[in-house]
Amino acid sequence: MITSIKQIYTISITFLMLIAFVVFKFPVYYGLLLPATLIVIALFIFSLDKLLILIAFCTPLSVELMLGTAGINLPDEPMMFAFSLLFFLKLWQEPPAFKTIFKNPLTICVIVFYFWLIITSLSSSIPLVSFKFLLAHFWFIGTGFLWGFFIFQKSQNIKNFIISYGLGLCLIVYYTSIRHWQRGFSQKSGTFVMNPFFDDHTVYSAVCAMIFVFAIVLIIKGRAYLSSLNFIFLLIIAASTTVGILLSYSRAAWLSILITLGFAILLKWQIKFKTIIIGLILAASIALLFQNQIYQSIRFNKVASGKTLAGDLKSISNISTDDSNVERLNRWKSAWRMFQEKPFWGYGPGTYQFQYSGYQRAHEMTSISTTTGDMGGIHSEYLRPLIESGVIGLLTFLMLVFTVIKLLLTVIYQSPDKQLQLYAQAVLLSLATYLMHGFLNNFLDQDKAALIFWALLGMTAAIYHQYTNQKTLI
Numbered sequence: 482m483i484t485s486i487k488q489i490y491t492i493s494i495t496f497l498m499l500i501a502f503v504v505f506k507f508p509v510y511y512g513l514l515l516p517a518t519l520i521v522i523a524l525f526i527f528s529l530d531k532l533l534i535l536i537a538f539c540t541p542l543s544v545e546l547m548l549g550t551a552g553i554n555l556p557d558e559p560m561m562f563a564f565s566l567l568f569f570l571k572l573w574q575e576p577p578a579f580k581t582i583f584k585n586p587l588t589i590c591v592i593v594f595y596f597w598l599i600i601t602s603l604s605s606s607i608p609l610v611s612f613k614f615l616l617a618h619f620w621f622i623g624t625g626f627l628w629g630f631f632i633f634q635k636s637q638n639i640k641n642f643i644i645s646y647g648l649g650l651c652l653i654v655y656y657t658s659i660r661h662w663q664r665g666f667s668q669k670s671g672t673f674v675m676n677p678f679f680d681d682h683t684v685y686s687a688v689c690a691m692i693f694v695f696a697i698v699l700i701i702k703g704r705a706y707l708s709s710l711n712f713i714f715l716l717i718i719a720a721s722t723t724v725g726i727l728l729s730y731s732r733a734a735w736l737s738i739l740i741t742l743g744f745a746i747l748l749k750w751q752i753k754f755k756t757i758i759i760g761l762i763l764a765a766s767i768a769l770l771f772q773n774q775i776y777q778s779i780r781f782n783k784v785a786s787g788k789t790l791a792g793d794l795k796s797i798s799n800i801s802t803d804d805s806n807v808e809r810l811n812r813w814k815s816a817w818r819m820f821q822e823k824p825f826w827g828y829g830p831g832t833y834q835f836q837y838s839g840y841q842r843a844h845e846m847t848s849i850s851t852t853t854g855d856m857g858g859i860h861s862e863y864l865r866p867l868i869e870s871g872v873i874g875l876l877t878f879l880m881l882v883f884t885v886i887k888l889l890l891t892v893i894y895q896s897p898d899k900q901l902q903l904y905a906q907a908v909l910l911s912l913a914t915y916l917m918h919g920f921l922n923n924f925l926d927q928d929k930a931a932l933i934f935w936a937l938l939g940m941t942a943a944i945y946h947q948y949t950n951q952k953t954l955i
Contacts (some may be wrong), residue, residue, distance in 0.1 A: 523548035529567075531627045536560050536624060537646040540932050541688070544677045554928045558620065561932070564752050567712025582630045587942045590884045591626055594877040596832050601870040606836060613928060614831030620867020621931040627699045629939020633948065636706075639904050639940050640699065644711060646933065647692045647718035654689070654725040661728050671730040677929050681857075684924045686731035690738055690914040691933055693722035698907035706900055744913050748906065751894060754887045808847045809860045809921065815840040816859055816868045827871040831926060834858045858926075862919030882916060885909075885938060888945040904945050912937045 536557055543554040553559070572579045580892035593713070598615055605611035632638050657675045664670035674683045678686040704712065726734050739854065811911040815837040828836050829861050836850045851893035859865045892905040915934060 497718050507911045523633070523690075529564075529628065530635070530638050530732060532560070533624065533628060533632050534562065534638070534641050536564065536647045537642050537932070537936070538649040539665055540646060540928055541649040542678065543928060552566045557928055557932070558617075561624040561928075564628060565620045565783070568623050568627050581941070581946065582627065583948055585630065585942045587836060587881075587884055587888060587938060587945070588630070590621060590877070590881045593939070594881050595622060597870055601874060604826045605832060606675055607829055607832045608885075609833045610835060611829040614825050617926065617928075617931075618830075621925075621928070621935050625935025625937075625940040626942070629936050630942045630946070631942045633943035636900055636904060636947075639908075639943075640711060642936060642940075643692065643695050643699075644718065645695060647722070648714065650688065650692055650725070651718060651721040654721045655686075657685070658724060658728060660879055666728065666732050671728055675729075675735055677714050679929060680927065682729040682731050683733065683922050684927055684930055686726055686729035686734035686927050687737075687915060687918045687922065688933065689725040689729065690721040690734045690918065691911045691930075691937075693719060694738065695907045695911040695916050696722070696739060698910055703900075703903045703904070706903065709778035733918050733921040734914075737914040740917045741910055741913045743912055748893065748909075755889050756783045757886065758883070804849050807845075808849050810844045811841060811847060812837065812858075812860050813864060814842070814845055816861075816864050819868050823871065825871045825873070827867070827869045829876055833865060835867050858923055860922055862923040863924060865923045881938075885912065885941050888941055892944055896951065898948070898951060901944055901947060901951075905941065908937050908940045908944065 503774070503833065516708040519713040540557045540562070543557040545552045546555050598618060602608065602611035602615050633642070653675060654791065658672040661670060664674065675682065675685045679688075696715045698711070699707065700715050701717060707715070723937070726738070776952045816833070819833075819837060834857065841850065841852070859868065866878045870877075886909065893902050893909070896902050896905070912934075915930070925934060
């Protein structure tokens with residue numbers, strides 16, 4: 482923070498000199514970027530919480546700029562990188578001010594998760610790819626989780642973050658819908674009309690689903706905590722993301738919302754964390770035990786997607802004629818062969834798409850298969866750490882997920898603070914859509930989804946910290 486009038490004068494004179502330099506040295510249109518740059522610099526100096534809100538708004542609107550073989554998303558990723566560096570600078574200058582974050586159980590999980598990414602990057606089969614992956618996670622975690630822990634201590638910042646990201650996303654939904662309309666709302670065009678802001682319809686729909694669920698929870702249960710303007714913003718966001726989800730033709734997004742609705746009903750019944758764990762273990766055991774019978778029951782399903790919602794949901798189990806589904810099986814079978822070869826260390830973070838080609842089998846490949854690593858990744862947020870960082874990589878990710886669920890359930894069921902309960906429920910249900918989506922896709926290497934994911938974890942840590950403080954006072 483600035484503490485003296487001398488500092489204000491110094492910064493003001495510096496800004497004026499910079500403006501003069503740009504005006505006289507560069508073409509006029511370069512000068513148009515200067516006000517935005519100065520605003521960001523001012524936020525770094527004066528208001529970190531507003532900077533995070535600005536990053537949230539910019540993230541859906543960011544586009545990738547290729548620098549040789551590497552790409553960076555502008556303007557959000559440079560801001561996230563600088564924001565994360567600032568965290569560690571302040572941590573070095575004022576360590577006592579940051580001690581609370583390292584007492585949070587979720588922080589321990591994040592540190593273990595990231596530490597193992599570092600270890601497996603050192604042993605990576607393609608070190609350069611892994612270190613790029615590691616660097617991207619540095620600014621995702623630094624911005625969403627580390628700064629989020631402190632900034633989300635003020636509950637209104639949770640709401641402001643979601644509204645800011647949601648309004649930025651609304652602009653993309655309008656852009657996408659117009660392009661979609663120009664092409665007759667065809668299913669084929671629905672897979673690419675969100676370019677260049679989103680890579681494809683799957684990550685676009687996943688992000689829309691997360692924001693939609695969060696907005697709906699606040700609209701239905703949080704009216705008492707919202708101003709009239711915020712309520713209107715949330716209605717606009719909910720309506721816009723509904724359009725985005727419907728026109729994305731993404732079966733995984735629709736399915737994730739339906740499952741999340743069922744999970745919301747279970748929350749009403751006060752389902753315990755232990756019950757969730759036992760249920761998941763039983764479901765996995767039954768699936769493994771009866772895998773042959775399950776395969777036989779779905780192998781003749783030839784329902785095509787793109788006609789009705791019911792048909793789209795049924796087509797999820799079409800593993801005979803649906804190229805998208807058959808290709809997923811191809812990727813997963815390739816992943817299993819890779820795991821058998823390197824079960825402990827894995828191939829290195831971010832390397833799957835560049836390494837799986839040699840593990841494919843000709844009879845399992847489809848018309849959309851590739852041997853050049855340019856058609857997406859593993860299509861599973863759970864298989865990816867297993868293949869890229871080994872068994873321990875998967876365990877650290879699962880530890881992260883289950884710790885989040887446990888902490889949020891504790892707040893929902895035990896906190897006397899109704900507003901805290903509300904935000905905990907909104908975070909949990911929003912995160913649930915992504916965790917369900919993660920069985921069929923993986924997006925945590927992309928800024929659009931990664932920022933929300935790590936911000937939701939930052940919200941979780943902040944909410945739980947507030948809960949434990951209230952509990953201590955009682």
